[in-house]
Amino acid sequence: MVCLCFLVDQKTFMRRSKPVAGMCSRCRHGARVAEMQTLTRFCYIPFYWKSWKAIVCTFCGSILKSYR
Ligand SMILES: [Zn+2]
Incomplete structure (x- = not known):
């Protein structure tokens, strides 16, 4: 099973984003x-x-809310 962990990996990309009303709770950026x-x-x-x-902060990279 340890071997499998090396073979399978996950990557998350941000395809596009646009500004939305709201503020990051961590760094106060948009x-x-x-x-x-x-x-x-x-x-x-x-x-x-x-x-x-997802609602994200592009400054610190935190995900504020996701719609999975
Ligand atoms: Zn932030």
Whole structure:
């Protein structure tokens, strides 16, 4: 099972984002609504991906709210 952990990995990308009303609770910068994409790879070959939306802070990178 340990071996499997090295073969399977997940990457999250931000595809695009636009400003939204709201403020980051951590750094007080403006929040953005972003289209996220999570890619699951097995032996570096993508086999599963999903898109989801989230309210994120692009300054500190924290996810304030997600709509998975
Ligand atoms: Zn922030």
